[in-house]
Amino acid sequence: xxxxxxxxxxxxxxxxxxxxxxxxxxxxxxxxxxxxxxxxxxxxxxxxxxxxxxxxxxxxxxxxxxxxxxxxxxxxxxxxxxxxxxxxxxxxxxxxxxxxxxxxxx
Amino acid sequence: xxxxxxxxxxxxxxxxxxxxxxxxxxxxxxxxxxxxxxxxxxxxxxxxxxxxxxxxxxxxxxxxxxxxxxxxxxxxxxxxxxxxxxxxxxxxxxxxxxxxxxxxxxxxxxxxxxxxxxxxxxxxxxxxxxxxxxxxxxxxxxxxxxxxxxxxxxxxxxxxxxxxxxxxxxxxxxxxxxxxxxxxxxxxxxxxxxxxxxxxxxxxxxxxxxxxxxxxxxxxxxxxxxxxxxxxxxxxxxxxxxxxxxxxxxxxxxxxxxxxxxxxxxxxxxxxxxxxxxxxxxxxxxxxxxxxxxxxxxxxxxxxxxxxxxxxxxxxxxxxxxxxxxxxxxxxxxxxxxxxxxxxxxxxxxxxxxxxxxxxxxxxxxxxxxxxxxxxxxxxxxxxxxxxxxxxxxxxxxxxxxxxxxxxxxxxxxxxxxxxxxxxxxxxxxxxxxxxxxxxxxxxxxxxxxxxxxxxxxxxxxxxxxxxxxxxxxxxxxxxxxxxxxxxxxxxxxxxxxxxxxxxxxxxxxxxxxxxxxxxxxxxxxxxxxxxxxxxxxxxxxxxxxxxxxxxxxxxxxxxxxxxxxxxxxxxxxxxxxxxxxxxxxxxxxxxxxxxxxxxxxxxxxxxxxxxxxxxxxxxxxxxxxxxxxxxxxxxxxxxxxxxxxxxxxxxxxxxxxxxxxxxxxxxxxxxxxxxxxxxxxxxxxxxxxxxxxxxxxxxxxxxxxxxxxxxxxxxxxxxxxxxxxxxxxxxxxxxxxxxxxxxxxxxxxxxxxxxxxxxxxxxxxxxxxxxxxxxxxxxxxxxxxxxxxxxxxxxxxxxxxxxxxxxxxxxxxxxxxxxxxxxxxxxxxxxxxxxxxxxxxxxxxxxxxxxxxxxxxxxxxxxxxxxxxxxxxxxxxxxxxxxxxxx
Numbered sequence: 001x002x003x004x005x006x007x008x009x010x011x012x013x014x015x016x017x018x019x020x021x022x023x024x025x026x027x028x029x030x031x032x033x034x035x036x037x038x039x040x041x042x043x044x045x046x047x048x049x050x051x052x053x054x055x056x057x058x059x060x061x062x063x064x065x066x067x068x069x070x071x072x073x074x075x076x077x078x079x080x081x082x083x084x085x086x087x088x089x090x091x092x093x094x095x096x097x098x099x100x101x102x103x104x105x106x
Numbered sequence: 107x108x109x110x111x112x113x114x115x116x117x118x119x120x121x122x123x124x125x126x127x128x129x130x131x132x133x134x135x136x137x138x139x140x141x142x143x144x145x146x147x148x149x150x151x152x153x154x155x156x157x158x159x160x161x162x163x164x165x166x167x168x169x170x171x172x173x174x175x176x177x178x179x180x181x182x183x184x185x186x187x188x189x190x191x192x193x194x195x196x197x198x199x200x201x202x203x204x205x206x207x208x209x210x211x212x213x214x215x216x217x218x219x220x221x222x223x224x225x226x227x228x229x230x231x232x233x234x235x236x237x238x239x240x241x242x243x244x245x246x247x248x249x250x251x252x253x254x255x256x257x258x259x260x261x262x263x264x265x266x267x268x269x270x271x272x273x274x275x276x277x278x279x280x281x282x283x284x285x286x287x288x289x290x291x292x293x294x295x296x297x298x299x300x301x302x303x304x305x306x307x308x309x310x311x312x313x314x315x316x317x318x319x320x321x322x323x324x325x326x327x328x329x330x331x332x333x334x335x336x337x338x339x340x341x342x343x344x345x346x347x348x349x350x351x352x353x354x355x356x357x358x359x360x361x362x363x364x365x366x367x368x369x370x371x372x373x374x375x376x377x378x379x380x381x382x383x384x385x386x387x388x389x390x391x392x393x394x395x396x397x398x399x400x401x402x403x404x405x406x407x408x409x410x411x412x413x414x415x416x417x418x419x420x421x422x423x424x425x426x427x428x429x430x431x432x433x434x435x436x437x438x439x440x441x442x443x444x445x446x447x448x449x450x451x452x453x454x455x456x457x458x459x460x461x462x463x464x465x466x467x468x469x470x471x472x473x474x475x476x477x478x479x480x481x482x483x484x485x486x487x488x489x490x491x492x493x494x495x496x497x498x499x500x501x502x503x504x505x506x507x508x509x510x511x512x513x514x515x516x517x518x519x520x521x522x523x524x525x526x527x528x529x530x531x532x533x534x535x536x537x538x539x540x541x542x543x544x545x546x547x548x549x550x551x552x553x554x555x556x557x558x559x560x561x562x563x564x565x566x567x568x569x570x571x572x573x574x575x576x577x578x579x580x581x582x583x584x585x586x587x588x589x590x591x592x593x594x595x596x597x598x599x600x601x602x603x604x605x606x607x608x609x610x611x612x613x614x615x616x617x618x619x620x621x622x623x624x625x626x627x628x629x630x631x632x633x634x635x636x637x638x639x640x641x642x643x644x645x646x647x648x649x650x651x652x653x654x655x656x657x658x659x660x661x662x663x664x665x666x667x668x669x670x671x672x673x674x675x676x677x678x679x680x681x682x683x684x685x686x687x688x689x690x691x692x693x694x695x696x697x698x699x700x701x702x703x704x705x706x707x708x709x710x711x712x713x714x715x716x717x718x719x720x721x722x723x724x725x726x727x728x729x730x731x732x733x734x735x736x737x738x739x740x741x742x743x744x745x746x747x748x749x750x751x752x753x754x755x756x757x758x759x760x761x762x763x764x765x766x767x768x769x770x771x772x773x774x775x776x777x778x779x780x781x782x783x784x785x786x787x788x789x790x791x792x793x794x795x796x797x798x799x800x801x802x803x804x805x806x807x808x809x810x811x812x813x814x815x816x817x818x819x820x821x822x823x824x825x826x827x828x829x830x831x832x833x834x835x836x837x838x839x840x841x842x843x844x845x846x847x848x849x850x851x852x853x854x855x856x857x858x859x860x861x862x863x864x865x866x867x868x869x870x871x872x873x874x875x876x877x878x879x880x881x882x883x884x885x886x887x888x889x890x891x892x893x894x895x896x897x898x899x900x901x902x903x904x905x906x907x908x909x910x911x912x913x914x915x916x917x918x919x920x921x922x923x924x925x926x927x928x929x930x931x932x933x934x935x936x937x938x939x940x941x942x943x944x945x946x947x948x949x950x951x952x953x954x955x956x957x958x959x960x961x962x963x964x965x966x967x968x969x970x971x972x973x974x975x976x977x978x979x980x981x982x983x984x985x986x987x988x989x990x991x992x993x994x
Contacts, residue, residue, distance in 0.1 A: 039150070040147060040288070041288055041290065044143050069149065070150070072146075072149055072150075073146045076142070076145065076146035076230070077143050
């Protein structure tokens with residue numbers, strides 16, 4: 001499975017591309033938010049669009065490495081429930097990481 | 107509120123039977139949605155981010171202060187443009203000065219000494235209603251406060267002040283977004299109606315309503331079921347007391363009451379003037395451009411500015427000039443008149459001008475005395491102004507304080523203008539605001555000047571606090587054979603030896619007498635050898651007084667020493683109320699009743715123990731009975747601890763076997779319970795463990811060979827050492843059970859303890875059904891501590907469970923060696939009799955304070971179970987430590 005890197009400077013564009021890419025015959029899409037420190041209202045709108053489109057096409061969207069501040073924003077705007085979240089902790093050095101791809105509850 | 111929203115209240119927009127239209131609902135939903143997103147995005151902002159937005163907003167507000175003031179006056183036709191400029195500037199500059207260095211993001215305050223942190227959490231979407239009388243300054247204020255606290259606001263201005271408010275919101279919004287604030291952080295409801303206000307007040311995504319307006323708006327806000335800051339009307343009383351600086355007071359009142367034509371609801375409404383200065387005050391008002399009405403003019407004024415039907419002010423008068431109001435009323439006044447003064451003779455509907463008047467008309471009242479003045483001020487306060495604002499002019503601090511006590515107002519302004527004083531930060535150190543909390547009297551949730559802290563959820567991060575603990579014992583403890591010889595070193599003019607008949611008969615008093623310092627006047631007080639009674643103690647106190655004792659030597663068992671402790675307490679502090687001092691408590695540091703520290707007499711208490719069990723010679727406890735009332739009370743305080751303890755085995759060599767066993771097991775129970783107590787510390791543990799070791803080794807020897815000096819000596823030490831442990835760590839459920847059972851069936855305390863002990867060890871070692879709250883302990887450790895005891899005694903066992911089982915068996919063997927009955931049944935108590943006593947036994951045990959330091963919180967059913975186990979007897983007691991705990 002491919003994980004698409006999100007770039008902070010062009011987050012909206014990346015999200016738009018990801019939304020378009022939902023047309024591919026995949027059942028799961030993974031987006032890497034590790035380098036995204038903060039989101040703005042345009043990103044929220046792009047995520048809303050992505051969530052709506054994914055729901056319509058029955059595709060699961062997994063967000064990797066979303067920091068807790070951004071996660072809280074998604075909870076407050078009630079978007080978190082449309083995504084699954086994976087936090088991988090690589091700092092331990094054992095390579096095992098922590099994976100929790102459960103959808104958020106609200 | 108900053109102003110009473112008089113116009114709105116008196117001329118409400120007609121209520122629609124239906125809610126908002128579909129189109130309007132879509133519009134409202136869009137506003138809420140964008141505000142919610144803005145508020146959510148705002149949570150990512152740091153303090154620096156926020157402060158970088160606030161300052162340009164403040165500067166923009168200052169730059170547009172005149173523009174907005176002009177718009178407000180043109181649109182509302184209320185107030186004074188120049189004054190509105192000042193208000194706008196205060197809303198920006200003074201509020202900024204207050205908030206600029208305040209933390210509103212992340213950790214906002216730290217209390218290291220309390221292990222507490224306060225962390226800010228934004229509120230979210232705030233729905234804010236703003237008034238007609240103070241439109242733009244209120245908007246500026248709320249915008250700055252909202253950005254500083256990372257909140258989004260939907261404004262609903264008064265319809266007749268909508269354009270100026272919308273312009274203020276626009277200026278603030280554009281500046282904020284330009285400097286990084288989230289889009290949609292402010293919005294202004296277009297053409298708001300009451301149904302739409304209601305819709306937003308009930309919207310699930312609106313977190314807080316901030317309603318600045320009249321009582322109707324505030325009531326609607328509070329009725330919505332949402333958290334609300336509803337800030338309503340006032341009626342400010344002013345007391346001008348005879349010591350006041352009249353010149354300053356009169357100018358202050360004119361400044362305040364004419365400011366923006368009196369639209370600030372904190373402005374003065376009725377001035378109550380002491381008779382002595384009344385004429386001088388009115389003359390001064392007149393000199394400074396004020397028209398003082400005569401009786402007829404006052405009547406004309408009343409009819410013009412007060413609605414006779416409602417008793418409230420006429421909306422048309424609100425915010426108008428004095429000269430115009432005079433013209434409406436048909437009064438002939440000078441062209442430069444800035445204020446109309448109307449004498450009144452009372453407060454209420456019969457005196458129309460005693461109500462709130464948001465225009466430059468001031469009622470005055472001549473008070474014949476200070477008492478009358480205060481009464482009238484209270485009347486004004488209660489005529490629509492509860493919780494709001496009051497003013498006093500006086501140099502008499504006592505009068506000022508009394509005024510503050512009797513007037514119910516969130517702001518009591520002293521020797522300064524009411525309206526500008528209440529705004530804060532100009533004449534005083536009140537927090538600058540444009541929203542006055544009026545407390546419960548005004549239907550508000552706060553009496554504060556509303557500020558940034560009301561726009562935050564403040565979270566408290568409370569770290570676990572490790573209270574200071576202690577280890578307190580007598581200053582001096584002398585032990586080993588002939589330790590009594592040390593008495594000689596304590597100088598005394600008058601010593602009273604308190605003892606019992608049995609101790610006196612066997613010659614112990616004579617031994618003590620020989621070692622008292624020479625030339626000491628000595629008196630022997632013999633008391634019954636039983637739990638001390640009130641009357642015995644009080645009689646003893648009389649003897650101490652008679653002999654002017656400076657030293658008390660308590661020679662005996664626990665009862666005698668307890669009696670001496672209480673005698674000393676009452677002798678030194680005669681007013682000490684023993685009944686009150688026995689009040690129950692949970693924590694020594696927080697107890698309600700404190701022991702007296704003032705002492706009339708002083709006496710050294712030396713305790714010489716003649717039994718090896720209670721350890722009363724070193725404990726802070728004493729038991730007292732009152733036969734008249736049938737009550738028994740336990741006194742506990744470290745001030746009861748003897749000053750000197752003598753642990754001399756020569757006084758226990760002749761103890762009978764049964765007493766040796768009973769007191770010895772009491773000692774062992776003290777040590778075991780202190781060892782697993784929630785109050786146990788490394789200090790008490792060292793004593794508890796040593797006492798357990800000594801008791802296991804020497805108690806059987808002392809019992810079998812009473813003349814064995816070493817065994818007697820070591821058991822005497824063990825009792826004292828165990829007592830030092832439980833004096834500081836307390837005991838546990840074993841004692842609670844034993845107290846209840848012993849009192850009910852007349853069984854000696856040590857014997858009662860012995861019947862419970864194996865069962866209580868098994869009980870405490872198991873996983874509790876209910877854990878005891880205890881900030882001192884980390885995790886549940888009772889089972890490990892019992893295992894440590896087993897190791898200390900060399901009992902063997904590999905796992906924790908095995909070790910605890912070995913300990914239980916060792917205790918049972920010891921009890922067998924000491925010839926203790928194996929069960930309650932073996933005492934000859936029938937099952938029926940015991941069964942009928944069980945409910946009361948359990949209730950009594952549960953009331954006993956001893957178990958409060960027990961590691962496991964006993965349930966009533968568990969107490970019943972323990973009693974039944976003790977009834978059935980030992981020999982079958984099994985440690986029940988779960989594998990999970992046992993292997994760790």
